[in-house]
Amino acid sequence: MERPRRTEQKQRRISPQGSARERVALLRAQRRRRWRWLWVTGGIVLLLLLALAGAGWLWQTVAGMRQPDLRPAGTVVPTNAVFRQPFTVLLLGVDRRPDGSEGVRSDTLILAYVHPTERWASLLSIPRDTVATIPGLGEQKINVAYSYGYQHATELYGADADPAAAGAALTAETVAQFLNIPVDYVAQIDFAGFERFIDKLGGVVIDVPYPVLDSSFPTADYGYERIFIPAGLQVINGETALKYARSRHGSSDFERARRQQMLLRAVLETVRTRGVFEQASLLTALIDEARRSVKTTLPIDDPAALRELMTLAQTIDSQRIATFSINPREVAIVAEIGSDIYWNRRDVAAMVERLRAGPRINxxxxxxxxxxxxxxxxxxxxxxxxxxxxxxxxxxxxxxxxxxxxxxxxxxxxxxxxxxxxxxxxxxxxxxxxxxxxxxxxxxxxxxxxxxxxxxxxxxxxxxx
The missing domain is CATH 3.30.70.2390 (Alpha-Beta Plaits)
Structure with a gap:
């Protein structure tokens, strides 16, 4: 009698229609079980991915996410060096208005530093009001780099330059110069795609430390709405996740950066605990959505590099992700003109050293x-x-x-x-x-x-x- 009940429990899935309390409870139970056999199933899943990649299915699917790196050749990491030593990825959240009336801009900038052999990563958020030197443009807010590169793609990178690739390239050059650290790769996602990705995942489990209240959250039709996200452990859908990540009224840009990092860690943990790599149909749906919404210079069109990335995604524990941000408590402000912020360069350099050290410092x-x-x-x-x-x-x-x-x-x-x-x-x-x-x-x-x-x-x- 006991064995059939255990079998039924194993087959339970998290339903997006269930209550938040039920879904959180089920995720917690699944998490306890999965940690015990993650390493066993990880090997099986990796073999499956190898087979899929060998057959060309997975490789051909994700290859559509690859975009060219338009930066000078010296800044591009050779494929044979990928994932054998620490590398950086600039994560960009891109805001595209449906009618294109306000252009395209990078609303989120996070530099990820990944240590593949020690299996840890660290994230550094850069406020969008940060003043940096943009190549060919001079001192401007750092998020201007993407829109300028996007709008002047052919002037900056040649007649065939893709605007999105140009925006990413100019932003990467700007961030590398500002932080004095190489930016090896770029990954960008538009906010609409982020929302759909979370929904296909079935929501994200996140423990909100305190309520988020924003009476002036901007809407797609250029209006405003009031949003409220209560504190506590909960499952949030794509729309709420995007609001949680983007809200800045009632708090600050620095607090928003902290929420974005929390959300990234929550997404990684949800992917792990939901066993995404064990569910071919869900994995296919997520990759299909990513192909529509994500563009990256990571060498995912190389089957060997793709397998390495899959391994990293499975084996980096969210507890081994250190989070940092450039903020007034830890980095001195030299000058503040309107909303433009000039940071102390020595303090920025110290923050980069913390990024490189990751969770080892703690x-x-x-x-x-x-x-x-x-x-x-x-x-x-x-x-x-x-x-x-x-x-x-x-x-x-x-x-x-x-x-x-x-x-x-x-x-x-x-x-x-x-x-x-x-x-x-x-x-x-x-x-x-x-x-x-x-x-x-x-x-x-x-x-x-x-x-x-x-x-x-x-x-x-x-x-x-």
Whole structure:
């Protein structure tokens, strides 16, 4: 009697028509079961995908999502290097009005940094009001890059240039220059396609931390509507997911960036827990929708690269996705003219180092002590407070022998935090030590990393972000 009941439970599916409470409960139950046998079924699914790709079905289906990379040849990653080392993908949410009256613009910019061998990723949101240098145009809001590239495709990239590919290319060039990090690939999705994708997935499970109220949410017919999304664990459909990701009235662009990152993680987790890769019909429907709405320079027309991507999608746990954003709490604003925001370049560089370190920084829990080797009273304490405000874990500051040169020493092996701190301070490699040099002072009690301040210190180090 027990065995048939278990079989019936396994065959239960999540119905989009069911109540949110029922669907969440069922997803939780499925999640507990799936984690136990994910690795077994993952191998079976991968074999299925290999067979499909070998037969040409999956490969031919997703190949339509590939768009050319119009940037200079030196910026394109060789196929044989794909997914063997960390790579970046610029994620663009594109707003296209149905009648085209307001042009096309990128409303969402997120840079993903993926570490394929360690199976983790990190996301960095860039506010659309950020001022950056757009090649050929000069200083403008960063989201102008897409619309300018789209509208001037042939002028910028040649007579046969596709407008969407040109918009993506110019945005990638702009972001790479602004963050001083290569942008290897671009993936863009229009908002209507995003909404349909979520609906075909059967909704997304998300735990909304607090209510979202927006009395002036823009509609497609240029009007406004009032939206309200309650707090709590729930299943949201495509329309609500899009509103959750785009609403900015009643909060801020920075809060919106955080919600977008939460939603991306929720989509990944829902894909995993729903067993999308186990359901050929659902997988086909999702890929068909993606082909209509997504364009990317990722080499998905290469069967080997496609198989690598499928493996990554199955094996990166949402808990191993670190999220960051450029925001006033962690990055100083140099100037704000109207809605245009000019960010402190040193703080932006430090944020990029956090992006590269990903979730490893949180795992390290490194403790930093600042030692003052200058005659300036209280300098180490002020720098220590500034580091704490930048989300470093600091110990009480102290004094040390006078010294000319500032150095940074890792005593206990905390490479991710060391790299982030060195980037935050702008220290050259010659002043950063992954292990104590011969003339290093004894390790202070409880400290993992020590910053020895010398006469060459930068006064900006003592300024809170």
């Amino acid at each position: 795992a390290e829990q490194a403790r930093i002590q600042v030692l003052n080797g200058t005659p300036v009273n209280g300098l180490a304490a002020r720098i220590s407070r500034a580091l704490a405000n930048a989300n470093f874990q600091t110990l009480p500051a102290a004094n040390t022998d006078r010294r000319e040169t500032t150095i940074l020493i890792d005593y206990t092996g905390k490479p991710a935090t060391l790299a982030r701190l060195a980037g935050h301070l702008g220290l050259p490699a010659s002043q950063v030590f992954a292990s104590p040099p011969d003339d290093a002072p004894p390790q202070p009690l409880g400290a993992d990393i020590v910053l020895l301040i010398g006469q060459d210190y930068d006064p900006a180090w003592a300024m809170a972000p």
